[in-house]
Amino acid sequence: MTSSISDLTLVKQAQSGDSRAFDALVIKYQHRIVQLVLRYVRNQAEAEDVAQDCFIKAYRALATFRGDSAFYTWLYRIAINTAKNSLSARSRSPIRFGIDDAKGDFSVEMQEYMKDNVTPESLVLTNEISVIINAAIAQLPEDLRVAIIFRELEGLSYEEIAHAMECPVGTVRSRIFRAREDIHLRLLDVFPGGLGRDRVFE
């Protein structure tokens, strides 16, 4: 399986040193990688740590990616290896918080680590987002809902969806876009600043 054109374009840009292109790839695959890592670790906070490390390793090894396989396949292997390594490392040296730590004697690094972990507020936020999106999908016109479900859930291509829905490919593309845009606008109603970290947590 060769790499998709859009991924390859972003990878090439990232290989030239543009971390914003890699940022777009992270945004695209972050949920999928966390889900994958969750097979190996205990909770989502830990999975996010491992996923974060996976993406960093991928970025460092990006120069070796030649596009022979799909970017996600390559990333998948890194994620699996990172999760396995993390699992064995943590079993050898579990995290310990000493008595002195309880007095507030955390190192700066540990404070940063704790700060970046999943907080109850962020959990509530993600649940809220999930509820909004599901509600928005339920309210979509049927042709839009079917099109986006075929694409996102079944993973069908536009051509396959067009065949299933008996309509032109351009119509499929338009329906999927309109479905996404409708849900996106509903999200903006709740989060006017968007869903980026800096906007939401301000």
Added chain:
Amino acid sequence: MSYIERDSQLSAMLDDELSRSQCELLERRLCSDAKLKHQWISYSLIGAVIRNEPIVSMGFAHAVVAAIAANTTTQDLLPQPLSNSLPLPLIARKHWVLPFGSVAVAASVIVLAIFYFNLSPSDKISQNLIDTIALSEVVIPEAGMSESSIGTAENLQSHVAPVQVVSLNNSSLNSLASNVQMVNFIVAHSEFSGPLSRQNVLSYLTSSESLVEVPEGIGR
């Protein structure tokens, strides 16, 4: 190109349904346009929710990029496996290592010393060692002390522990320095063993060589 067309292309790009040239053009915009990036985030999020994937914390990607920029990883902040971290003090690894290690070191030093001196027959070091040990047990009659006060050989044998009286000849005197050196060597390199252990080793040397010359009528 209208905003709607551009956003439509973004949606198609996410699904890998865009031509290469359009991808390259849109990719440059995606990297520079904040609004387009927010849409990219939303579109990805919608897919994750439909597929019932776990929604990662907001700012996950931001943290990845920040970590890349800082050239650090979250794993660097976590405890590393022992093989990758700095060596810990010996006592911190295993509590039993120190005492057993000490005994092992002491034993190996003693064994080495035994082999070393056993393999040097030419200068009769073993004999010199016996002489040295015997020197510490010599009973020298004090001046003015009568023969009856110290007893006869039979009395000594029956009442006192075996005593060896060694007459120091010239060869013994000449080798005394090397004897002392050897004993010092054993003592200096047996810092983990007790005095009793050292005495046992020295006794072993004397008995194993069978070089003890006990004058007739004294000792065994």
